[in-house]
Amino acid sequence: xxxxxxxxxxxxxxxxxxxxxxxxxxxxxxxxxxxxxxxxxxxxxxxxxxxxxxxxxxxxxxxxxxxxxxxxxxxxxxxxxxxxxxxxxxxxxxxxxxxxxxxxxxxxxx
Amino acid sequence: xxxxxxxxxxxxxxxxxxxxxxxxxxxxxxxxxxxxxxxxxxxxxxxxxxxxxxxxxxxxxxxxxxxxxxxxxxxxxxxxxxxxxxxxxxxxxxxxxxxxxxxxxxxxxxxxx
Numbered sequence: 001x002x003x004x005x006x007x008x009x010x011x012x013x014x015x016x017x018x019x020x021x022x023x024x025x026x027x028x029x030x031x032x033x034x035x036x037x038x039x040x041x042x043x044x045x046x047x048x049x050x051x052x053x054x055x056x057x058x059x060x061x062x063x064x065x066x067x068x069x070x071x072x073x074x075x076x077x078x079x080x081x082x083x084x085x086x087x088x089x090x091x092x093x094x095x096x097x098x099x100x101x102x103x104x105x106x107x108x109x110x
Numbered sequence: 111x112x113x114x115x116x117x118x119x120x121x122x123x124x125x126x127x128x129x130x131x132x133x134x135x136x137x138x139x140x141x142x143x144x145x146x147x148x149x150x151x152x153x154x155x156x157x158x159x160x161x162x163x164x165x166x167x168x169x170x171x172x173x174x175x176x177x178x179x180x181x182x183x184x185x186x187x188x189x190x191x192x193x194x195x196x197x198x199x200x201x202x203x204x205x206x207x208x209x210x211x212x213x214x215x216x217x218x219x220x221x222x223x
Contacts, residue, residue: 033211035214040217043200045211045212048210065223086153096142098144098156099156100154
């Protein structure tokens with residue numbers, strides 16, 4: 001079945017530093033989405049990016065479909081960026097299943 | 111604008127008791143609907159999906175069931191709760207499959223005691 005691996009598992013940054021989160025998946029993705037979750041909160045969609053590069057605010061996602069990987073770059077991190085970032089993908093087929101990675105826990109310190 | 115509403119916000123239930131969680135999507139016609147479960151500190155696992163009224167497909171067996179009685183409503187239920195059912199339940203929707211984002215509700219936190 002579909003598998004999604006995220007790295008690093010956790011990351012600690014000082015405010016203002018940049019972050020690079022990685023996502024690798026076991027099969028070709030027809031759907032690739034990055035989510036953010038604050039502790040105890042729901043999932044917020046950050047970027048939908050099955051291929052190519054997309055930007056929103058301080059976030060940039062690059063997905064290389066043939067290499068089965070995606071990255072999320074956070075520039076000039078802020079304390080409020082702290083939380084867990086999930087990558088999720090769907091490879092198509094008869095099962096409408098979005099498979100999630102285990103997430104990257106980001107902590108931004110003053 | 112589309113809205114997704116989940117109820118209740120939180121529940122504390124006894125082992126062996128029944129459960130019913132609900133989700134309503136407004137502002138979108140015939141959405142695809144999904145139920146996800148998240149153990150504390152864990153990743154998300156898809157439980158069910160539905161692409162049309164009255165049709166629900168199970169993705170993983172957790173002694174839970176789901177129904178879609180109306181186009182905009184998705185219900186998750188069980189007759190007997192287990193301790194392992196504790197966690198965070200999230201309803202989600204998308205317009206279609208293949209080239210659309212998935213959006214999540216605010217979730218229901220369930221504690222089984």
